Amino acid sequence: MKISSITIKKFRSIKEASFHMNDITAIVGENNAGKTGILRALNSVFNFDEERKFFLDKTHQYAPRNNSYIEVKLKDIPDKSKLLSGYIFHDEITIELKYSYSDNKRKLSVVRGNNKKHIQNLESFIEELNKFLTYVYIPAERTNHDIMWNENTIFKKLITSFLNQYTKNRDTVSSDIKRSSRRIHDTVLSKLEKQLSGLYMQNKDIGFKIDFPSDMDYTSILNYVELSISESFSNHLLKEWGSGTKSLAIIAMYRAYALIEDKDIILGIEEPEINLHPQAQKRFVQSLSRNMTESEVQTIFTTHSTVLIDELKHENILLVKRKIDSKRAFISSIKQVPVDFLNKYAIKESAHYNFFKLKNSEFFFAKHVVICESPIDAYIIKELIKPHIENDIADISFIALDGVNNLAYPYYLLKELSIPFSVVVDYDFFFDYSEQKIKDSRNNYGLPKYQDKITKIETKRRIIDDAFSKNIDKLEQAKGYRKFFELIRYAHFYSMKQCLEIDLVCSSKRARELYYKILKLPNSDNDKERKKTLLTEKYKSIKNRKNVLEVIENLQPAEYPESFKKIKNAIIEDVNCNNKLDIDS
Structure with missing residues (x-):
């Protein structure tokens, strides 16, 4: 049962x-x-x-x-x-x-x-x-x-219950106790009986008897039972072991x-x-x-x-x-992933658990989860918000998707469990590149071009429909990054203007000069051409984690890309809002 x-x-x-x-x-x-x-x-x-x-x-x-x-x-x-x-x-x-x-x-x-x-x-x-x-x-x-061996302890209950079960049909244990008690009497106590009788200074016909009760059974000795553990040929009482x-x-x-x-x-x-x-x-x-x-x-x-x-x-x-x-x-609010979770959201079980292997604690113990497309994105976002939320950073999990196609797994899990979350994505999560691949979709300045309509790629579209079902048309009609950012903000989705490395290159001349130095680009007064070189020929290099971190570490906060600042402020607001809800709700 x-x-x-x-x-x-x-x-x-x-x-x-x-x-x-x-x-x-x-x-x-x-x-x-x-x-x-x-x-x-x-x-x-x-x-x-x-x-x-x-x-x-x-x-x-x-x-x-x-x-x-x-x-x-x-x-x-x-x-x-x-x-x-x-x-x-x-x-x-x-x-x-x-x-x-x-x-x-x-x-x-x-x-x-x-x-x-x-x-x-x-x-x-x-x-x-x-x-x-x-x-x-x-x-x-x-x-x-x-x-x-105390009243109502599990040790006493266990020994008593086991012996009761063992002796339920026939008590062969108590007979050994009685034989032992008779032996003690016959070999030792009987001598003391005679001594007492000889020293009794009254009627000589009186004799003393020192013996155990006739109905004595095995329970008489249980008060002395102890539990110990044997290890490596040595024996120690359990009470002496670690907790x-x-x-x-x-x-x-x-x-x-x-x-x-x-x-x-x-x-x-x-x-x-x-x-x-x-x-x-x-x-x-x-x-x-x-x-x-x-x-x-x-x-x-x-x-x-x-x-x-x-x-x-x-x-x-x-x-x-x-x-x-x-x-x-x-x-107490109690939440649980539904039995039909994988089927409900058309998630393959093997892919689901491969992604979440050993990550349960990152979700179930977090007060807020920030989901990013890549490990470098997660690291940068964490470093951006850490100085502004003090000790609350310990309550936040930062999850790297290692591919935006993995977003469905944490997105639906967090929704089912009502765990607050923020999602940071690149712009191409919403709008595909004009020619599907970034290398084929660049304009004359080396920047990527995008399609006008929200993506139809199923792994992304079903999440977009779930989060923005009533505002798809507005997203497609949004003029400029700032307007688009505000339209998606209510669902706690936050987009880079393009992506982390491109936004960094385009943020300031100082950021580009750092890249030029790191990548040893030839000196030139033509910043536009060198910028285009970064975005095209050196695109893999500007994505390199070591290079990205070196650039950011040498920038002042005022020199960060606009997208970094907007995403930082939005997530800080999310975290502070959730903390306030915990207090006021």
Whole structure:
């Protein structure tokens, strides 16, 4: 049995959210965004007693006078349960938990289409459900307390449960304990009995007896059980190991505890990466994919680890963001890439994941993403805006497309996840060169000529139609770069006047003189001819990253191309606007 989808309403900081659940689901987001609320919502359905006190003290309440609703859809229902089979609708069982804070009552219902049926015998239903499915919530706090023989620790629960299972039909362990206790009595304590009897200064017919209880069993010695790890022929108590090792050991104990009974298991783990070095984190997430037991059907975990989420596909990740709310401190917004994402946008899966290999964290952990056509463009734009946004630069990801045909992948992903973004492109993203290739499309000055109509190249046109569907005619009629820039600005697209290197060459005589020196062009008073030489014969050289950086590093900001200044100002405005929305929304 598995969870197919979850809907949460008015629970903790979650106003309303619905998402599907995969075999592996990672929950990411900044601190205190509400990630844990998802794991606790699931725990409320499957292990209500563990969450009862948090309902009673209203920790789980979204806002005053609001009840909490948690709906879980289950699939792959076992045929052997007649009780559960009676609730199946369209091959799934939909359970809704409602908690009323006014009278502190929990109500479970089964949803069939638009109808809800209240479950009268609540405990019987939960007991039957738990025969086939267990949700194990593993909290973030995993300390020495958890690995000691103390009340309610996972170590004690595991040992007790395992021994109960082992001795369920026949207790062969306690007989060994009784034999050992008799041996202690017969060889040692019996001698002390005689000594006490001889020293008793009253009735000589009285004898002392020192012995163990007749009903003594194996539980008598469990208080002394300790957990240690053996490595390289040495043995050390687990409490003496590092916190990363202890954390993984505790997770292993939770898994073992759940495996004792033959049923499907869903693991809910808070921050499994705690105190693990990157390679250990990578082994952990790979183990989730390859080495789970047959009964461990799903895992959902919160994480701040770039290593963990970079190992997953986009659809395996839930993005949780804080949104300031007028009725409470904040609400948690939960976004997820839809199941049909690749088909919805006609994206080939292999190309999609080749482009995004190891880049999940650049998107899911960013507050703003700037997409550029090339690595040099991304570097220059970052350097332009860095001095003006102070520490906010750490919240921005700069992504190089390595080809504008790759834009569809990040564009639609960011839209689906509602992550703010800015796109910086060359002018030929919108208008193709007049003769398709730049070398065949130059005017007498060496500058490229463009077609009058928006491109029809499918990889670019569908994005342009999506972003500017109502303004295509206006884009084609725009007179001059400044007018065009303002027309595309509302969609957070920003265009170079031509492209980075041509704009640089055309920006100022100082920029050209630097290029002349770097490329060792012969001295001449004819700047126009030498400029044309840069744009034609030396075109590959003016694009060279080293040359571009050397030119820019020796220019004053006032000498930058107009396009650089306009793009810089627009992106700074985007970032500041998003920061203000985070505060005021």
